[in-house]
Amino acid sequence: MTHFITQNRATEAESVVPFDLAQFVTRFQLQAPEATPSSRFLRQAAVLVPIIRRREPTLLLTRRAANLRTHAGQVAFPGGAADPEDRSLIATALREAYEEVAIPSSRVQVLGTLPSQDSVSGFQVTPVIGLLPPDLTLKAQADEVAAVFEMPLREAFALHRYHSLEFERENRQHRVYLRSYQHQWVWGLTATIIRQxxxxVADS
Known part of the structure; x- marks a missing residue:
């Protein structure tokens, strides 16, 4: 079953000086990170990190459905495990974004990828950065997605708003980042990818 989502859109007048998206794209492409070797011990997965081309650009985020077996109710980017039919991890991210929130792959301008991150659920996750037009109509897959919302990119990149916690799991120390935004908690792998x-693209 699918249903339409009314997005919590950032207001156009949130900032006097708009976020410079062209400069962001240039920095991302000029400072491209090195690719991470694929792990033989972890399943491959990918997420789309969608940036909407508004006057004040925003990140598109989802809140996972409460009935999912893993990461239920958490804020996340659309994405999932790679299928054998996927030509690449970019294809995985685009396929999952279409399945979860009906983003057509033809409307995504892929900028590239970030180094992969290992998740606590046993996946090596590759973030795929993509630009979206502001006129998309999203339709969430209710079995997987409970809500869709946007966070201004400027706000997402405010690193001082993130807090870190340390915990031990399977005799290893882990650090997790978290922050709140409009009654939503952004934490774990999603917060790590945003900070990454x-x-x-920060000033060198």
């Missing part, structure tokens, strides 16, 4: 992207 912010640092990637």
């Amino acid at each position: 992207l912010a640092l990637q």
Whole structure:
């Protein structure tokens, strides 16, 4: 079953000086990170990190359905495990984004990828950065997605708003980042990817 989602859109007047999306794209492409070797011990997965081309650009985020077996109710990017039919991990991210929130792959301008991150659920996750037009009508797959919302890119990149926690799992120390935004908690792998992207395009 699918249903339409009314997005929580950032207001156009949130900032006097708009976020410079052209500069962001240039920095991302000029400071491209090195690819991470694929792990033989972890399943491959990918997420789409969708940036909407508004006057004040935003990140598109989802809140996972409460009935999912893993990461239920958490804020996430659209994505999932690679299928054998996927030509690449970019194809995985685009396929999953279409399945979860009906983003057509033809409307995504893929900028590239970030180094993969290992998840606590046993996946090696590759973030795929893509630009979206502001006129998309999203339709969430209710079995997987409970809500869709946007966070201004400027706000997402405010690194001082992220807090870190350390915990031990299977005799290894792990650090997790978290922050709140409009009654939503953004944490774990999603927060790590956002911080990774912010640092990637930061002034050198």
